[in-house]
Amino acid sequence: xxxxxxxxxxxxxxxxxEYGAKDYPHETxxxxxxxxxxxxxEARVLFxxxxxxxxxxxxxxSVDADDFRAAERAAAERGLELIGWxxxxxxxxxxxxxxxxEHAWPWYSYVIVSVxxxxxxxxxxxxxxxxxxxxxxxxxxxxxxxxRTK
Amino acid sequence: xxxxxxxxxxxxxxxxxQASVEFNASTVGEALRNLTTTYADLRKHLYTEDGRIRSFxxxxxxxxDIRYLEKENTPIKDxxxxxxxxxxxxxxxxx
Numbered sequence: 217x218x219x220x221x222x223x224x225x226x227x228x229x230x231x232x233x234e235y236g237a238k239d240y241p242h243e244t245x246x247x248x249x250x251x252x253x254x255x256x257x258e259a260r261v262l263f264x265x266x267x268x269x270x271x272x273x274x275x276x277x278s279v280d281a282d283d284f285r286a287a288e289r290a291a292a293e294r295g296l297e298l299i300g301w302x303x304x305x306x307x308x309x310x311x312x313x314x315x316x317x318e319h320a321w322p323w324y325s326y327v328i329v330s331v332x333x334x335x336x337x338x339x340x341x342x343x344x345x346x347x348x349x350x351x352x353x354x355x356x357x358x359x360x361x362x363x364r365t366k
Numbered sequence: 367x368x369x370x371x372x373x374x375x376x377x378x379x380x381x382x383x384q385a386s387v388e389f390n391a392s393t394v395g396e397a398l399r400n401l402t403t404t405y406a407d408l409r410k411h412l413y414t415e416d417g418r419i420r421s422f423x424x425x426x427x428x429x430x431d432i433r434y435l436e437k438e439n440t441p442i443k444d445x446x447x448x449x450x451x452x453x454x455x456x457x458x459x460x461x
Contacts, residue, residue: 243457275457276456277456281424281453284454313457316456316457319456348410
């Protein structure tokens with residue numbers, strides 16, 4: 217697994233926090249579209265998605281295959297790549313859980329925002345280790361260019 | 367013409383960075399076994415430790431989900447395309 221950093225513009229940071237607050241107490245989720253440059257990965261657009269876990273939305277999220285394909289098409293239409301996913305942890309730290317690890321795909325950046333009592337708190341990003349044994353923290357840095365939300 | 371197996375972006379680093387590969391196979395299961403034999407590092411991302419396809423791994427044959435066909439026994443023929451399409455899932459553990 218290549219170590220790197222995730223560049224996030226203020227607009228995208230604000231967008232993820234806003235989505236987390238809006239969907240509280242349920243988990244919010246969506247795709248992150250951008251450019252993968254190897255060591256640096258730049259997020260450009262958020263693609264919010266419906267949380268398909270209607271049975272347990274307070275502590276689970278799910279993006280089905282149709283929504284995955286829609287996110288891929290959205291990326292392609294913009295000349296971007298599907299580089300990661302964001303979701304929130306209502307009233308829980310922005311640390312990946314065992315469930316997150318069991319269900320993660322390699323390569324993607326997984327951004328988590330903690331939302332406490334409806335207020336967005338810390339935000340972190342992670343990548344799954346190649347052997348699936350753990351997540352590796354991915355530093356988030358401020359992007360130079362302005363980014364837009366969908 | 368062999369079958370074509372499309373590799374999702376997240377798994378391409380484990381498949382020689384290829385977007386697709388071609389195999390000769392008569393069932394989906396055989397094609398996936400060929401894939402994970404050739405690219406052994408893919409196996410842990412596609413299968414559980416007890417040999418089942420992971421729940422968040424969706425397999426399509428020409429845009430039909432194999433869950434609604436014959437699953438891994440779904441027959442395939444030359445010219446068919448197998449796609450691996452991720453579902454994404456996660457969430458926190460309740461304290």
